[in-house]
Amino acid sequence: MLTLIKANPNKLPAGEVWLVGAGPGDPELISVKGLRLIRQADVLVYDRLVACELLTEARADAQMIDVGKRPGHHPVPQHQIEAVLILHARAGKSVVRLKGGDPFVFGRGGEEMLSLKAAGIPVHVVPGITAASACAATAGFPLTQRNIATSVCLTTAHYADEKDHTHWQSLAADRSRTLVFYMGLASLAKIRSGLMQHGLPASTPAALIENGSRDEQRTCYCTVSDIDWVARNHKLQSPCLLVIGDVVALAAQNNNTAQTANALSA
Numbered sequence: 001m002l003t004l005i006k007a008n009p010n011k012l013p014a015g016e017v018w019l020v021g022a023g024p025g026d027p028e029l030i031s032v033k034g035l036r037l038i039r040q041a042d043v044l045v046y047d048r049l050v051a052c053e054l055l056t057e058a059r060a061d062a063q064m065i066d067v068g069k070r071p072g073h074h075p076v077p078q079h080q081i082e083a084v085l086i087l088h089a090r091a092g093k094s095v096v097r098l099k100g101g102d103p104f105v106f107g108r109g110g111e112e113m114l115s116l117k118a119a120g121i122p123v124h125v126v127p128g129i130t131a132a133s134a135c136a137a138t139a140g141f142p143l144t145q146r147n148i149a150t151s152v153c154l155t156t157a158h159y160a161d162e163k164d165h166t167h168w169q170s171l172a173a174d175r176s177r178t179l180v181f182y183m184g185l186a187s188l189a190k191i192r193s194g195l196m197q198h199g200l201p202a203s204t205p206a207a208l209i210e211n212g213s214r215d216e217q218r219t220c221y222c223t224v225s226d227i228d229w230v231a232r233n234h235k236l237q238s239p240c241l242l243v244i245g246d247v248v249a250l251a252a253q254n255n256n257t258a259q260t261a262n263a264l265s266a
């Protein structure tokens, strides 16, 4: 029994929005608070990466709004998502905006929070387990480790415009930093060459984790020199996370699954 949980009102306050992290895919990896909010909300606005089991927890009369896709498979534009949140909050509804992972890690939660605040709508943020934590845990390596990695960088090579804003020199310079690339699948060749041209050794361990924490998770262990080849060879699909750094090699010492996956991708 979670006796420490604050007494919860049966009904959420009207006209407010909660940006809730749904976690990485395994529905059990949502927070207790996040689950309670799903169960109480009048309106649920959710993304493609949210586990469908969590959606079944909503009230039978809750309004469910999928902004992950629309006919033609294009995601709903960000300004429209923000408009939907504002519309329902202004109509006096309690709105839960459910996002994959953590709302503030490449989740555009910051943009939504600012729009809601600008519209005068109270907004609350409930953190979630981000893909980096979940993928490291399920792939069997830590993100930091004494004497191996003293910092972690959550980054991307994917930008709103077509330009490359990545500071490759800085990313390649620090061997004691674990690099985690979100949305990296389409840019693996660019990531490989950017890092190696700036001095990251070709033998640096890397892992590609597809569908981290879900039943269908696939993990490929390789070196930074091979990331694009391995992804092509295994036909890896989104969502896929790339982790680069010496900590990844600890997976091989950690469990047999890692060794099997390693052998598969060799």
Ligand code: SAH
Pocket: 024, 025, 049, 099, 100, 101, 102, 103, 104, 105, 106, 107, 129, 130, 131, 132, 135, 181, 182, 183, 184, 209, 210, 211, 212, 213, 214, 238, 239, 240, 241, 242
């Ligand atoms: N807010 C999310 C990230 C959204 S950006 C979070 O905190 O996790 C989307 C990217 O996250 C994907 O392209 C992928 O790189 C990564 N991602 C999200 N869920 C993932 C999962 N279950 N397995 C692997 N990568 C994942």
